[in-house]
Amino acid sequence: MKTSNWSAQALALGLLMGALPAPSALAQQAGAKRIYTCVDNSGRTLTSDRPIASCIDREQRILDGVTGHQQGVLPPSYTEAERREIERQQQARQEEQRRLRDQRQRERVLLMRYPNQQAHDAARTIAKEQVQAVIRGSELRLEQLQEARQKLDAELEFYGNDLAKAPNALKRQFDNNRRDVEEQQRFIEAQRQELARIDALYDAELGALKALWGR
Structure with missing residues (x-):
């Protein structure tokens, strides 16, 4: 009888152990x-x-x-609106990064071109001299037109200084002279504005260069 009881207990214990999950399975479930x-x-x-x-x-x-x-x-x-805002911010950051890269590149080029103020001043002088030479040429042309006008005025005296009485050929010469004078005056004014633009450009560059030279 004792042997039979022990066998029954062993069988029950075996069934119980078989029903329990293995330790590795427990670890996997917990993990x-x-x-x-x-x-x-x-x-x-x-x-x-x-x-x-x-x-x-x-x-x-x-x-x-x-x-x-x-x-x-x-x-x-995120919501759709939040995603759009995030994309906008990312794009703004990327644009700012590109702007900073471009700015650093311009600064490097500027320093290579103008290592000191003497080099920058010399470049300004050359740029202005080119425009001033064009202005002098236009002023010379204007003087020639004024001399031509004096000759036309002298010829008009023959008609009592009354252009209405002058022949058509003389009238056309007066008109052509007037248009040429006005054209030269406009051109000279445009070149003087170009001089001012050059000065403004070099002034701005000089301000930036002084900061770069001081680094």
């Missing part, structure tokens, strides 16, 4: 658990076994429930 963690607007660190609603607008780290090792990151969840 499958995930922990979500984030820092909210108040600076508090929150943890949960599911995505945290108050951190929906920020990244949430996903940790292994047993080891605590990070398994991944849950990205923020």
